[in-house]
Amino acid sequence: MKYYRSHVLVCIDPECLSKGAHDVMDALQDELVAEGLIDEIQVLETSRIGGCIHGPEIMVYPEGVHYTNLTADDIPFLVEEHFLKGRIAQKFLEVETTVADEELRAPKSKEIRIVLRNCGIIDPENIEDYIAEDGYLGLGKALSEMSPSQVIDTVIASGLRGRGGAGFPAAKKWSFVAAKNDPIKYLICNADEGDPGAFMNRRVLEGDPHSVIEGMIIAAYAAGIHQGYIYCRAEYPIAVRTLNLAIKQARAIGFLGKDILGSGFDFDLEVRMGAGAFVCGEETALMASIEGKRGEPRPRPPFPADSGLWGKPTNVNNVETYANVSQIILKGAKWFASMGNEKSKGTKTFAIAGDIKNSGLIEVPFGITLRDVVYDVCGGIKDDKAFKAIQTGGPMGGCLPATYLDLPIDYESLTAAGSMMGSGGLIVMDEDTCMVDIARFFMEFTQDESCGKCTPCRVGTRRILDILENICAGKGKDGDIETLEMLCNEIKVTSLCGLGQGAPTPVESTLKHFRAEYEAHIYEKRCPSKVCKALIRYDILPDVCTGCTVCARNCPVNAISGERRQAHLIDPDICVRCGICMQVCNFNAIEIR
Amino acid sequence: MASDLSITDKVHTAVQSAIKKYGAKDDELIPILTHVNHEIGYLPSQALEELSVLLRTPKSKLFTVASFYEMLSTIPVGKHVIRFCESAPCHVVGGRLVYQALLEHLEVEPGQTTKDGKWTLLTTSCLGICGVGPAFIIDDDVYGNVTASQVPDILAKYQ
Numbered sequence: 109m110k111y112y113r114s115h116v117l118v119c120i121d122p123e124c125l126s127k128g129a130h131d132v133m134d135a136l137q138d139e140l141v142a143e144g145l146i147d148e149i150q151v152l153e154t155s156r157i158g159g160c161i162h163g164p165e166i167m168v169y170p171e172g173v174h175y176t177n178l179t180a181d182d183i184p185f186l187v188e189e190h191f192l193k194g195r196i197a198q199k200f201l202e203v204e205t206t207v208a209d210e211e212l213r214a215p216k217s218k219e220i221r222i223v224l225r226n227c228g229i230i231d232p233e234n235i236e237d238y239i240a241e242d243g244y245l246g247l248g249k250a251l252s253e254m255s256p257s258q259v260i261d262t263v264i265a266s267g268l269r270g271r272g273g274a275g276f277p278a279a280k281k282w283s284f285v286a287a288k289n290d291p292i293k294y295l296i297c298n299a300d301e302g303d304p305g306a307f308m309n310r311r312v313l314e315g316d317p318h319s320v321i322e323g324m325i326i327a328a329y330a331a332g333i334h335q336g337y338i339y340c341r342a343e344y345p346i347a348v349r350t351l352n353l354a355i356k357q358a359r360a361i362g363f364l365g366k367d368i369l370g371s372g373f374d375f376d377l378e379v380r381m382g383a384g385a386f387v388c389g390e391e392t393a394l395m396a397s398i399e400g401k402r403g404e405p406r407p408r409p410p411f412p413a414d415s416g417l418w419g420k421p422t423n424v425n426n427v428e429t430y431a432n433v434s435q436i437i438l439k440g441a442k443w444f445a446s447m448g449n450e451k452s453k454g455t456k457t458f459a460i461a462g463d464i465k466n467s468g469l470i471e472v473p474f475g476i477t478l479r480d481v482v483y484d485v486c487g488g489i490k491d492d493k494a495f496k497a498i499q500t501g502g503p504m505g506g507c508l509p510a511t512y513l514d515l516p517i518d519y520e521s522l523t524a525a526g527s528m529m530g531s532g533g534l535i536v537m538d539e540d541t542c543m544v545d546i547a548r549f550f551m552e553f554t555q556d557e558s559c560g561k562c563t564p565c566r567v568g569t570r571r572i573l574d575i576l577e578n579i580c581a582g583k584g585k586d587g588d589i590e591t592l593e594m595l596c597n598e599i600k601v602t603s604l605c606g607l608g609q610g611a612p613t614p615v616e617s618t619l620k621h622f623r624a625e626y627e628a629h630i631y632e633k634r635c636p637s638k639v640c641k642a643l644i645r646y647d648i649l650p651d652v653c654t655g656c657t658v659c660a661r662n663c664p665v666n667a668i669s670g671e672r673r674q675a676h677l678i679d680p681d682i683c684v685r686c687g688i689c690m691q692v693c694n695f696n697a698i699e700i701r
Numbered sequence: 702m703a704s705d706l707s708i709t710d711k712v713h714t715a716v717q718s719a720i721k722k723y724g725a726k727d728d729e730l731i732p733i734l735t736h737v738n739h740e741i742g743y744l745p746s747q748a749l750e751e752l753s754v755l756l757r758t759p760k761s762k763l764f765t766v767a768s769f770y771e772m773l774s775t776i777p778v779g780k781h782v783i784r785f786c787e788s789a790p791c792h793v794v795g796g797r798l799v800y801q802a803l804l805e806h807l808e809v810e811p812g813q814t815t816k817d818g819k820w821t822l823l824t825t826s827c828l829g830i831c832g833v834g835p836a837f838i839i840d841d842d843v844y845g846n847v848t849a850s851q852v853p854d855i856l857a858k859y860q
Contacts (some may be wrong), residue, residue: 211832304788307829342735342772343828383731384771386826400730402769461790461831468832503789535789549792557826559769664805686801 110147114191117154117167124163128179132164135180139187149191155234162202174202211311211468216485220447220455221471223308223431227315232350235357238318244363246434250326251371254437256286259330263433265441267453272298272389272426273501273530273606275452275519278327278433281423284413285331288421295328295336295375296398296417296424299351300382300389302341303502304553306533308457309427311469313340313347316431317354321377323430325363326437328375331423336377339394342384351379386557390605391424393559404559405605426531428457449475452518456532462499463490463538472517479513482536493538497621499546501530503553504610506617507543526617528610542639543622544629548576550614554607565608568599572615582642584630592619638700641685645701648689650675652697659689659698709747715740716751727756730766734773742782743774771825779814779821781859784838788827791834795848799835800824802849806856820856 118124118133133151140146154167162176173196175186182200189197212228215221230237238244250259263279270276285293297320301309312320324336340348355377358364366374380398387393388403395417397403416422432454436444445453452474458481461467465487472481478498482488489495497507500517506527508515515521519529537546555569572595575588596612596619603609619626628634635643648659648668653675660668660676667683670676678689678698690698719736723729733756737748744767753760767773785800804811807820814821830836833845844855 301829302826304827305790305831306827307831310829343825381732381735382770383735383773384825385769397731398728400728400766402765404769459831461834462793467790499789533790535793537793541793546789546793549789553788553826687798 112148112150114149114171115169116149116151117169118151119155119163119165119167120153121155121163123161124165127163129164131180132166132178132183135183136166136187139183140191143187143192145187145191165202171196175200176202211307212315213466213468216470218476218480218485219471220473222435222455223312223319223428223457224469224471225316225435226319227311227469230316232315232317233353235318235354235361238316242438243318244322244434246437247322247325247363248369250329250437251369251373256330256332259326259437260286262441263330263436266436266444267441267448267451268429268432268436268444269452269519270426271428271432271456271531273528275529278425278429279330281413281425282327282331284411285333285421285423288413290421292335292420293331293333294417294420294422295324295331295333296391296394296412296422297324297336297338297427297430298389298391298394298424299338299340299344299347299427300394301344301427301531302386302389303531303533305461305535306459306502306531308459308469308532310344310347312427312431312457313344314350317347317351318358319431319434320427321351321354321358321364323433324377325368325375326433327423327425327430329373333423334374334376336375337398337417338377338379339382339388339398340379341382341388348379348381355379385559387559387605387607390607392605394424395422402559404561405607407604428532447473449516449518451520456517456529458532458534460486460534460536462534462536463493463541464488464536465490474518475516477514477516478508481517481534482513486536489536489538491538493540495536496539496541497537497543497546499527499535499537499614500533501528501610501613502533503550503557504528504607504613505530505533506613507537507546507621508617509621526620527613540637540639542580542635542637543618543625544576544579544635545637545639547615547618548573548580551576551611554611558607558611562602562604562608564599564602565604565611568595568603569608569611571595572599572612576615579626579629580635580640580642582629582633582640584626586630588630589619589623589626644685645680646678646683646685646687646689647699647701648676648678649697649699652695654695654697656694658692658694662688662692664688708745712737712741712745712747713751716748716755720752720755725755727758730756730758730763731770734763734767734770738773743777745777771823777814780819781840782821782823784823784825784828786826786828786830786834786836786838787824788831790827790831791836794834796835798849799837799847799852802852803837806852819859 120129136151140149164178165176167174186197189195226241260279260283268278270278364376382388385403388397390405393403393405412422412424447454455471455473457471459469470485495510497509499507522529551573555573558565558569560566596616599612600609628636638644655673665682665684667679668676715737719733723732738744749760749763767775807815809815809822835847836845
């Protein structure tokens, strides 16, 4: 094999070609021959090194220098500067148009990216990009060097647990299905990521779909399954499109279909789209939805491994779980188990939102503290306000106060603290958030998404919501807190599925950690965070008001009176607390009490 | 009558194209209903009747499915549909004010269609674009980082 000191990649995508990429390439070859460098420097064709907007463009390795806007005439100068004199030709250097990725920033030191390793780096619509990053190598290893039971043993040894929230050991589920002798078995990827604020799976599906597909093929091989479905929610049309394209490409190369990689193993995949129902993320509801029915959960057992899709043994895992699999096969169980803490291994992706400086996606090893996530990885609270609470685990998770900031993030610790891991949504709230309002808000969500099949969830969530709405409206009464506690407990114990069992958690956790706020609402008719409209009033500070009349002119209900150049007055009986006066006042003369 | 006829035809065509695309199988029911809903804007009674015959499934069963999912509608909707993200990340960054602005500007109640039939205001669960909340979708266009004061300008773009 010949060794070169440098490689030059020339983009030959249609747009670059139309701008003369071939001329540039020919000129490059000629110039290298003329300078006697052709044995040292190799010229290769490639695609998509930039966006082709500034084509023709080339990439020079090992330096990783990206030159754009080239013509054949520029080549002699470039070769002399770069390859003879060893200087970077500044003139052609790529203009840094750093597209700010709002979702996925450059990783912080405390982050480890496994699931998100390729997101934003490779072209998700090009399978070759994925293959270049060791894609499908894990599949090759599994199919050619490992038996199905070895795959299961390796993944069990790695400690990979279900990333959908429950945290059940992934490969243990596979072994249940593998033990079934039924010729028809199904593998499902749960991509019905519905938790508000959680969009980790969307990013993986849109940015690195093949990592999920590869993981699914390996899992199917381990469990002896030949047909798979990816159930993706309708709110993610781009993910559905990317997945369909990725499946087509994988099928064309032979990673899906009959006799994969000559191993004799058959497996094919199909994408199924939901139609907007949160409860379909629950696995039995999800299967009903794939069958074309109302997505209502049913009691378990029987578990899907015994009787799942169309009554057949079925394995259901989450997107993130599958995305981990090929790396485990490739790098080994020990490598994976070296990250995380005692019972939770590997990394977890989180979507962090709310009053936080750097919102978006992060991937951190298990065991990291909430404090590190909020203040180190995500840069702290927006506008440097005080931290009030963090909600983990989505709408059925709990709100944890500042005293829990040093809690390590893992399945057991979060559950013990009265919250849960969930799928990975984190919502940070600052001092201006009213916790009763937040509890009311989450209850509104679960009440709305309750499918109505079982009574505790359908009626119970409605009752909790009624009480919370009354409290926020200033109509709370003695005994409300006790009624809430009783309802929470009963709904939790008697509901059919995870939605109902988890629905009271936001109320329970806020009652536990922020009871004083409930009491202020009920007994003092006061909203300490000045959020609940019925419990606040807007007032004009007479010393600051200049009488400019802006507020009076903008008030939608004419609640503000006063002469020009005289201090104005808000009539609290007419005021609807819309806050417009406060927004339009140029002198900060309006305050909330 | 002429317009009624054309609607009947349109529904018929939409049903036929859905069946052609997905086959007359009831496990494809959700893709079929989604297709018809997309073509017509909602699922008229006629569509469910035709599908009932083609899929050999009672209309009542089709209706239970059609009424279960939020992306499917059994009642007519306006020319443009706004789906406002009502989830927590948008809520805590001021989604409430934007929603209020939409309600006031359109003069509708949540979930209703304006009198002129131009707008339907619906809420949706998380759109997964929490980094740019508050967010909503009009038809297929996504709007992020919306403030209450931008609402009139955004709505004015639609005829």
